[in-house]
Amino acid sequence: DDEPPEITYCVVEHTGTLTLQAMTPTLPMPAEEELNKMFLELVDELDLTQANRQAVLALPVNKKWQIYCSRKGNGTLDNGGLRTTDLSGDPEDYINRLKTIASSPFPEEDEEVSNQMRQAEALKTALRTQPHSFVLRFIELDGLNALLEVLETMNAEAANSNLHTSVIGCLKALMNNSNGRAHVLAHPTAINTISQSLATENIKTKISVLEILGAVCLVPGGHRKVLEAMLHFQQYHSERTRFQCIINNLDKNFGIYKDNLSLKTAIMSFINAVLNYGPGQVTLEFRLHLRYELLMLGIQPIIEKLRRYENETLDRHLDFFEMVRNEDEKELARKFEKEHVDTKSASAMFDLLRRKLSHTAAYPHLLSLLEHCLLLPLDYGSHPQHWLLFDRIVQQIVLQSESNETGLIRNPDVAPIEINVKEIVHLLAKEEELVAARKKAEELERENSDMSTRLAKKEQELDLRTQEKVR
Template structure:
């Protein structure tokens, strides 16, 4: 193996092979403190050292424990070369002895001694202690080969923190050893990832970092041979070579990739994005670009590719797209404030969260940005991180000291949701109560009027004359209809029919007995119940009820005070004729159909313009755009008829000749009837106001067909895909009626899903074609991106477009005809007042301008249509489709095929991702599986680190990503 930390394994497993490096005479003693000295001794001396350290000496844990205790007492002031030699022997023993030796070492508190020594080294000069720190780290790494050793290291909270502190070491070997230990521990199931993140976070302030990962990101920026950014001591031992610089970068990127592909980050894109955003803020992406400009090893290049492609894949997923759609949409710049603000604005545009986002930006804008308020911005950042992770990652947070008191997001969200629901329910309740009160008032008024009308029929002998006049003058029912709302709510059962003609004018013979009810002192409110006749009470619950005795127990004065009728209520004793005459004075007159009256009133309430404003707007052809376009269309539904005009004029004449007596809808029809050629004017106004919108609505459909026709005709990927399907189809149809084909129609692309696979019934020919494309022609997966315009073209309808174009041409002709009629000279017959009114009339001016501009717009539309037909004919010729067929017959099947292609590709991508995740988990578990041979057990953690640094553990993941993404290569 090529890495320096594997020198022990080389000494143990390869001591019989010849070394590539030749030992120089006299160099053994001079390099005694060099960790690489074992590579410089000859085979005979190596065998002698091996027998002395391993074979001749039995396992003696107490000796090493005593050595560590002795070293703790003299370290770091009174150390010599003998101490370093004995420490080297301890590392070899931990790497080679049995598990019982490691268990005894742990039982004798060896881990605590090593941890104490490592912690003490950080309080001294690194120039003196670097060799010892390196072997301390090697000792910890050797312990991690054992399951019990890993458990003990992870259980001790300070162990990983002290290992993380070695990241700040001047010695590149110490840095590499520490980073590789952390990388390997990320793959430990259950809690490895969590312990590593926690240790890195806690060690950050101890090594002087502003934020965690800061020193690692700075090391990536080092482009020269000297890797260390801040030279603390300039000695030959701490100066890294070019190879070591490459190894440091490989180890650091290996740690970043391990953090992003293990633990919660492996399955949760939110948590993974949180970690990546933290690294991007430290400039890791820029550092990667600088590293690519130099000479990098294949292992480092693999880690760079993996980091960049995982980032691109996650960013596409966050946008709600698939890798196949990535090229057809603009990417989000996650590293710039402008890019993120634009993306959030687009994402929240039609969301209820948009006002809160705007409010958040507004309040952030007023926060000062000077140095004094930087901690406040930091607090905002930490709070948002804390709340985001706790909300989206099942309560798991990874923010260093975000808030003193932990926030329960579930409780906060529950309270917010309850508050919002309360506000909505309260609004609904208030509206319902208001509507209920209105309905009650309407019901009371209606019943009172019906009762008054019926009482009047039975008491007034002259009622027949009133009924005979209904055909000529507004009757009671007509007046009531003008007062009451057009649509009445459900009311109590209808009153009994009027008495027969023989009994009309006489009191009924069977008179009910008068109840002994006290007479109130004043008018009270009415309880609108439905009475049960006396002859139906017998034998019911009401028979025998002594309600009259209860009046002695009731406080009648309180009832009179609480339910006193207001002065606005009419006295029930008032005569019917007096009531009717009073209501007639307060009521407007309406003569049009009640339903038409109702709909017209609703239209005018939405228009919110007075009759005079409507008149002037129509005379001026609404040049200021006061009347909305949709309301013009509604006004066309309420054109006054000849009969309605006659009735309205009669009603005005009978009421003194003033239109003020008319109801709202009748007054509107009266006013617009005096506008010259009102119907034609309104229709012209509607055509003028909607013409531009109708043209603009047609242009995108026509351009979509033009664009799609060009894309389909010239797309090379589509031709390659058609060739592939033709080859496979001819092979399947060999010797059959459909075999030996030279081509196929577009509809046949959608029949690939009908060919089921023999081995998997849920798979079809399209699945197989996509898998084949992924393996051999990955560039064809961009087919949907190239033909994105086909989806818009599939919504094109030739018949509707041609009908709309004919309608537009007719609209121009209608306005032109009206303009010609308007320009007929009539000056001789006009009075001065009529001449002034004509000068205010803008119909001619507006119509002339419309005809000139609309003719040009329609000509441009015809040109676009001609260009579309040309492109479409070329496309149909390429695909052997009938040129006379409408475009939808070509593009609908194509869009359906592209949709199926994208869905199946996404399905296979998800399945492959799940398989890759299972494989990664299996590989990680394999390195820690119990085996029968002791040597395999000892090498598990070493193999994991080796696979991580070489990139083998991400090999299949990297191959999958490279089929979908491309990374920039140096020129």
């Protein structure tokens, strides 16, 4: 059957998919040519993916007319005084209400709180269902900054309320539009501000934020923004390491089974996105680098605890995490011609390095590194800065690569210490060449001196022989 599937409801949602509810038109259908022209204008407003656009344009004329009437009919849904299906709705009204929410203290009256939530929900619905031109106008009027301002000005009570969830929902709806998504990603602080919402105690808000961050990992240029956002959140929330909040929430019991399950599933989905998209799609070293960070925070025993939920969806995310981990560890072991590398054992890892480097020019440098480590003060308490410095430098040596397009050195992770590894290695190589040249010159000088000595000796012998002959 080549006929496109039945359409149930007219709404643009998530990845640009379109479903429509068949309505009985109350107006006479125009001529086919006129209808096709009207329908094409409607489709242009919907920001559909190319596949869905083609499918909708291929519908029979009677269904096109049903869809057209469903979109252009007079909407009457009223949320907080804003009509969410009226195509003539002005984005400026929504933005003004957002500014009022941002500039006002969080209300004490439940009715006023509900009113603010209705206004945010109305905007969320409008961003999802209104024409593409509505979203463009919302962007032009600086609607994104109005949403971010609401997030920035929330006090603790507002941050833990459902209003917070609704505002994050508005940002999700905006990012479901291609222009909206591009606008958010181009904003210098939007993803960082969104990440701050992980500090809330509201489970639904946490889940929505994780869904946004996980989706951004899949967008070109988005993965690095997510890593920057996690580093920003570490500083914002005064945490020891990035991902600490993520792992803590993965382990924490929030009391309600459904909330626990939903949040932990969202976290594992986010973790898998961070590990396996962006540079993680192609680079073993990058996946190992990020996974080591999560393992140091204790994710493995938590995963074993999560198996007790016996939930199919959660188990799929756990299985994927462990499957990719096992494959990566096997690939690492093959580099050392081993079946397995015990990365939990310092002595096992050192023994591998020692065997690999023992008969190479690198081995003296390994010994020198260890000898100098012994000279460091060992009592650091809770602030082992020197060891952290070593760790960060080695991480950059492992991760930095040259961009094929620009020739610039780039680090796929956020680098707290900016160093150019290639340039330093090049300078060291020049230094080695200089040392080698000096050594060669010294050898040549010694050979020349030996030759001069031998020549002088020969001249003396010749003089003696000549004198003997003359006598």
